[in-house]
């Protein structure tokens with residue numbers, strides 16, 4: 001029996017991850033700091049726009065980049081999960097977890113090369129990095145509408161969930177996955193995205209933007225302030241509200257109007 005690289009199948013002593021695949025992974029991990037910095041810029045740009053008392057900035061209305069938000073989460077989760085799998089890692093603040101975990105993984109290349117699940121490790125990490133790059137380079141005329149999640153049979157007939165991120169044209173009703181060609185109604189994707197963001201905290205302006213840009217539901221800042229004023233929504237901390245609280249109120253009002 002000849003030993004081979006578990007990823008590419010080339011001949012490889014002790015069935016370790018081969019040098020070419022190791023180098024490729026190292027290059028990807030080395031890029032994480034730069035990608036995270038790019039994601040941070042796109043996230044902090046929208047945070048700044050959400051700040052009250054800066055009327056100049058309010059005019060350059062940038063749609064909230066949910067793609068960057070979710071890609072940053074996925075990247076952080078993937079890298080820290082694998083880092084924890086490899087060894088003892090003490091994570092500092094949430095902000096730095098991706099960078100920190102990538103550096104940790106780069107310091108444990110010998111363990112990665114002989115890891116029994118190295119195929120999954122390489123697959124998941126390169127995929128998370130690729131999607132994060134895409135979130136940064138998102139074309140201006142497209143909106144992120146979440147991962148595909150369609151289940152398709154593979155060569156052996158097993159169902160595999162497609163995790164490709166979808167970007168719809170601004171006014172399109174349907175979006176087609178580039179990888180598995182499944183067509184998704186954009187309205188359904190928008191509703192799903194809002195659900196995913198239920199526990200996230202936003203300023204009133206950001207919440208109105210989230211509802212409009214992401215959910216396609218028009219709620220003005222004034223009506224959100226009205227909900228807060230009447231005690232139907234409470235500030236979570238300081239001046240931010242939980243998106244899920246707003247969603248519940250909006251959906252209830254919608255149903256009441258429908259029933260009347």
Ligand SMILES: [Zn+2]
Pocket residue numbers: 005006007008009010017018019020021
């Ligand atoms: Zn290989």
Ligand SMILES: [Zn+2]
Pocket residue numbers: 148149150162163164177178179180181182
């Ligand atoms: Zn797909």
